[in-house]
């Protein structure tokens with residue numbers, strides 16, 4: 147049954163278990179909440195609290211365990227568990243990663259990247275169609291953060307995503323911070339990346355913090371690590387404003403998974419996103435200068 151909530155227009159936050167009780171008690175002033183179903187599947191109490199929150203907020207379900215990039219196929223048992231969760235929560239958005247995270251029966255913390263070629267495209271497209279068939283709705287695929295390019299890739303990530311949208315009718319979750327991180331690490335242009343995405347398919351935007359580390363392979367250079375453990379960086383906010391100008395406003399989420407701050411800090415980040423959208427749409431944010 148579809149949710150009665152409409153697509154959110156104000157920014158939301160990723161809801162992590164340490165904030166669950168506070169969120170129920172205080173109903174923080176954000177537009178929506180996104181959860182990882184993997185945190186709730188074995189936790190009926192947390193699920194009950196989430197269902198309470200779902201009466202106030204649009205909810206998005208963002209799975210980190212349905213691996214559309216796995217060469218061994220989608221874990222159907224996990225897919226059934228997530229589907230049952232989705233049927234209870236009735237989310238307005240449903241998403242996952244362009245990556246794979248399962249290894250045998252264990253979940254790895256890191257989402258592992260894919261080589262972009264025809265073989266991978268056919269495999270991922272088949273898995274996305276299977277997932278969409280199971281859920282009976284479009285799935286949003288999120289772009290990863292990249293640290294190294296695959297030597298064997300025969301197409302860009304942007305071309306791969308465009309092809310995936312064309313073949314499956316899936317939609318895209320554009321993680322703006324990941325675009326910035328990948329651009330820095332691979333020496334590519336993040337704005338050109340956004341320019342290449344199919345605007346009509348963008349269903350959601352993510353923003354998260356990263357950390358800066360020395361690049362051991364290149365003295366004097368730095369590498370950005372997508373830690374989701376800090377405030378959104380100024381460069382990512384600038385790229386977000388560019389994304390809003392290019393795509394129009396889209397449901398936007400603040401992700402913070404490590405060194406989790408206070409709820410008030412998360413609300414502040416979401417409100418900053420809202421203010422930036424308003425300023426961008428009012429023409430108050432210039433994009434000519436780099």
Ligand SMILES: [Fe+2]
Nearest residue numbers: 288321352401
């Ligand atoms: Fe993300």
